[in-house]
Amino acid sequence: MREELITLRGIHKWYGDYHALREVDLTIGRGEFFSLLGPSGCGKTTLLRTIAGFEEIGEGVMLIDGKDMRRVPANERPTNMVFQSYAIFPHLSVAQNVAFGLRKDSRSKDEKAKAVAEALEMVGLGGYGSRSAHALSGGQRQRVALARALILKPKVLLLDEPLSALDKNMREHMQVELIKLQRQVGITFILVTHDQEEALVMSDRIAVMFEGQIGQLADPETLYRRPVSKRVASFIGKMNFFSAKVLEVAEGSIQLDVVGLGAATVPPEQAPGGCEFGETIVGIRPETLTILYEGEQTDRRVVEGVVDEVVYYGDMTYYDVRIAGVEKPLTISMKNLISRPVLNVGEKTRVAWEERALVILKD
Numbered sequence: 509m510r511e512e513l514i515t516l517r518g519i520h521k522w523y524g525d526y527h528a529l530r531e532v533d534l535t536i537g538r539g540e541f542f543s544l545l546g547p548s549g550c551g552k553t554t555l556l557r558t559i560a561g562f563e564e565i566g567e568g569v570m571l572i573d574g575k576d577m578r579r580v581p582a583n584e585r586p587t588n589m590v591f592q593s594y595a596i597f598p599h600l601s602v603a604q605n606v607a608f609g610l611r612k613d614s615r616s617k618d619e620k621a622k623a624v625a626e627a628l629e630m631v632g633l634g635g636y637g638s639r640s641a642h643a644l645s646g647g648q649r650q651r652v653a654l655a656r657a658l659i660l661k662p663k664v665l666l667l668d669e670p671l672s673a674l675d676k677n678m679r680e681h682m683q684v685e686l687i688k689l690q691r692q693v694g695i696t697f698i699l700v701t702h703d704q705e706e707a708l709v710m711s712d713r714i715a716v717m718f719e720g721q722i723g724q725l726a727d728p729e730t731l732y733r734r735p736v737s738k739r740v741a742s743f744i745g746k747m748n749f750f751s752a753k754v755l756e757v758a759e760g761s762i763q764l765d766v767v768g769l770g771a772a773t774v775p776p777e778q779a780p781g782g783c784e785f786g787e788t789i790v791g792i793r794p795e796t797l798t799i800l801y802e803g804e805q806t807d808r809r810v811v812e813g814v815v816d817e818v819v820y821y822g823d824m825t826y827y828d829v830r831i832a833g834v835e836k837p838l839t840i841s842m843k844n845l846i847s848r849p850v851l852n853v854g855e856k857t858r859v860a861w862e863e864r865a866l867v868i869l870k871d
């Protein structure tokens with residue numbers, strides 16, 4: 509476990525009558541890459557801004573590095589924010605833009621120039637100092653904004669959708685650059701994003717938020733493999749849902765009857781959000797299912813169905829397969845192999861599945 513840098517306990521925030529943050533509890537470690545992920549309006553920017561000190565909290569405790577932040581103004585907090593819009597001054601040079609971060613610093617001109625050069629070097633813009641900022645590409649502007657924030661050596665860098673203005677290729681490139689940069693400087697990054705893939709790729713841990721609350725807080729793999737609820741599961745990737753009944757909860761195993769799949773036994777780890785008797789929902793990810801080709805044997809469980817839809821992606825194919833007793837067809841993703849012809853709509857098929865891929869979900 510990392511050393512704790514930020515502690516939020518029972519944080520509430522109201523805008524007038526609107527309850528924007530509800531009982532948010534979390535700790536963020538020193539040097540951690542932490543993401544706040546969620547749909548538009550869930551409160552992730554609000555939470556980031558309360559950490560920055562741009563918004564006051566209504567209730568709760570906020571500590572950074574052991575200090576109570578309640579009465580500490582934004583400019584005295586050990587945090588610095590990189591905005592979505594970058595706020596680059598086009599009429600200034602790259603170096604002047606970065607030096608703007610130091611305007612209240614008492615260092616000598618030479619020392620400042622050295623710090624600017626170092627910060628630019630850090631973000632891969634060494635030698636760009638005298639260029640005019642208006643001639644920069646989106647990715648370069650992003651780096652200038654990062655250099656300007658990093659030059660103050662904050663303990664925490666707050667990033668509000670920093671990559672959303674970039675095109676897909678540049679965004680993917682900058683994701684890798686940001687991870688490298690974060691490892692290199694070793695400070696805590698808190699990223700706000702609504703892009704689940706971005707959060708999975710970049711983060712040590714992710715808090716998924718809905719309506720001002722944290723739905724789940726976990727590392728990317730746990731979040732993907734063991735979502736606690738239907739909501740989290742559908743926000744992070746694709747998942748097939750089944751109605752099911754919990755028949756028995758014994759030590760070390762849960763007995764289920766899953767509509768369309770039949771009886772199943774799973775260990776309690778596969779009910780990460782807890783489990784109760786009676787009606788429930790069970791999820792299974794498309795890539796854990798396999799289309800069986802004619803004559804193909806398996807020791808996994810098998811369900812029969814009919815291909816309802818085929819979506820071909822080149823390297824993969826997504827199949828929707830209708831199975832008896834289930835209204836919504838099952839989605840299966842298959843890697844395309846030369847030895848495996850792509851099935852056609854209307855073909856009968858068998859689908860292999862495994863009990864260990866099931867997750868019991870809260871509604």
Ligand code: ATP
Pocket residue numbers: 523526528546547548549550551552553554555702
């Ligand atoms: P997005 O991805 O769209 O930026 P978000 O998750 O960051 O969404 P917030 O910006 O934190 O969401 O806003 C959360 C809720 O609080 C929204 O419903 C928003 O309308 C409301 N809100 C935000 N700022 C204010 C404000 N200054 N006054 C009133 N309501 C606000």
